[in-house]
Amino acid sequence: MNTAYLLLGGNLGVRVETLAMTVELIEKRIGQAAKKSSIYETEPWGFQHENKFLNQVIKVKTALLPIELLTKILKIEKQLGRTRNKSQYSARTIDIDILFYNNIIISEKNLQIPHPRLHERKFALVPLCEIASDLFHPILKKSIKKLLENCGDNSQVEVLN
Numbered sequence: 001m002n003t004a005y006l007l008l009g010g011n012l013g014v015r016v017e018t019l020a021m022t023v024e025l026i027e028k029r030i031g032q033a034a035k036k037s038s039i040y041e042t043e044p045w046g047f048q049h050e051n052k053f054l055n056q057v058i059k060v061k062t063a064l065l066p067i068e069l070l071t072k073i074l075k076i077e078k079q080l081g082r083t084r085n086k087s088q089y090s091a092r093t094i095d096i097d098i099l100f101y102n103n104i105i106i107s108e109k110n111l112q113i114p115h116p117r118l119h120e121r122k123f124a125l126v127p128l129c130e131i132a133s134d135l136f137h138p139i140l141k142k143s144i145k146k147l148l149e150n151c152g153d154n155s156q157v158e159v160l161n
Contacts, residue, residue, distance in 0.1 A: 001031075001061045004069060005099040005132065007115070007124050008058065011044065011051040012093045016160075018080060019056055022094055025076045030069060031062030037127035039160040044091075051091065054160060057099070057127040066101050070111050073098070099128060103138050114139060122153040 008022050019039060027033055037057040044053060062069060073096045081093040099115045106113040114137060118124050125148040128135070133145040140147065 001063060002065075002102050003034075004030075004060045004062055004101045005128060005135070006058050006060055006073075007055065007097040007099050007128070008094065009042075009053050009055040009097075009123070010092055010094040011053040012091050013081065015054040018094055019054055022076065022080060022096065023056075023058060025079070026058065026060060026096075029072050029076065030064060031060045033058045034061050035059040035131045037130040040123065040127055040157050041160050042123040042157050043155045053123065055123045055127055055157075057124070057131060059131060066098070066104070066106055066111060066113060069098060069101065097124070099124065100135065103136070105138055119147045119151065120153060122148070122151055122155055122157045125151055125153075126157045 006026070008019055010018050016039065023033055023036065035058065039054050039056045042053045042055050064072065077094055077096055097115050098113055099118055101113045104113060119137070119140060125144060129144045129148045133143065135144045137144070137147060
């Protein structure tokens with residue numbers, strides 16, 4: 001079995017229900033969610049929008065290969081109303097990012113693992129640190145806890161009440 005860490009996030013629609021449905025679909029199509037972080041409310045990153053994001057990290061056990069995982073993720077996003085536009089950063093119902101897959105490094109046009117901007121984003125590091133603070137970044141050679149301590153992102157990341 002492989003271990004993947006996935007970041008879930010969205011700021012449109014009924015956010016809490018969308019996250020719950022996303023986890024349910026991941027468990028049906030990808031594998032068991034072995035751990036789930038709390039849900040965090042965060043500011044949009046890289047663009048302005050009136051709606052805050054909800055973010056959560058899950059640890060998933062899966063038999064899928066990385067490219068198969070990506071394909072299933074894209075189908076789940078589409079089913080839950082995700083529309084992609086040319087802008088890299090925009091409002092969305094759901095976004096699912098592969099943060100880590102085992103301890104491997106992949107650098108292809110459509111798939112980069114570990115996520116290339118993980119260390120710059122508190123909205124990803126805080127929930128990941130909650131469930132895997134000692135996880136080691138294979139490129140940056142630091143734990144998630146250290147990456148969070150050194151992160152220059154000053155945006156608000158708060159546990160949803």
